[in-house]
Amino acid sequence: MSGKRILLLILGLGLIGAAIGIALWNKPHENMASSKAKATVEATVLFNEYNTDENAANANYLGKTIAVTGKVKDVSKTEGGPAKITLETGDEFAVICELDALSQHARTDFIAGETVTFKGKCDGLNLDVQLSRCVEVK
């Protein structure tokens, strides 16, 4: 192989490497609307599992996309942040689903008492079970 060909090969490989690097660096966040739920669970069951054994619940849910169904307790809108929907658990604390800032939502208002299902990332237990990047599942 001539020196020129070797140089071209190195240059080509370098370009491919750079393209892969740029693609990885700019990799978009997971699309939550098309993200597949690894588990489907009732809000009360999820909360009880976390309160019974946080480590075991983390092993099952932490960082995973899960679908949670429950009755809306209330909706809060924090300054500059996405709406959070609190799902009843029968306890002082609850399952809180923060809507995804990167997704389009058909609605951001929910009525207390209605039953809804959200798909989102389970962040763990912080008094409440917190889910972020949530989208409603119809």
Add this chain to the structure above:
Amino acid sequence: MQKLMIFCAAFFVFTMAASAQSGQKFFTRDGKVKFDATAASSPERIDALSNSATCVLDAANGNFQWAVLIKGFQFEKSLMQEHFNENYLESGKYPKATFVGKITNLNEVTLSKNGTYNAIVSGQMTIHGVTKDITTNGAITVNGSNVKVNAGFNLNLADYSISIPALVSDKIAKEAKVLVDATLVPKQ
């Protein structure tokens, strides 16, 4: 007799209100925690925000606690978020960062009176499974029944066993700036 009854009723209401204030706890589950670990030479911002920190302040003794879930921090870049969780903070193993401490100058902070007060907060910070003593200043603004807490401090990443690979050491700062902003309401 009527005057005496009015006096007794007024005294009762006053003492009840005072005891409720002194034993009052303030709480939020919507605290904002922002951290910024952008090195001076980094072309990209390395920062993230969580809107879901919990924070409890006990007006009786100044005890002050907060907790934030590491996986709740949102980055602009997906890859940064992945590295933050998997390589640096190991959030699968250490899902929470917590602070447990107290306001040490509670005599200078009147939680029952509107105003902005300088608070000195001292306690223990636990991040990445490592607990360190920390003291910082913050502003406490009392507005009606709400208590707003603002604080900013630097954390040395190495103190919490967060090691930065040499390859990215020029992009990630050795000290992360942390900003806390929370509005606490009386806990029912």
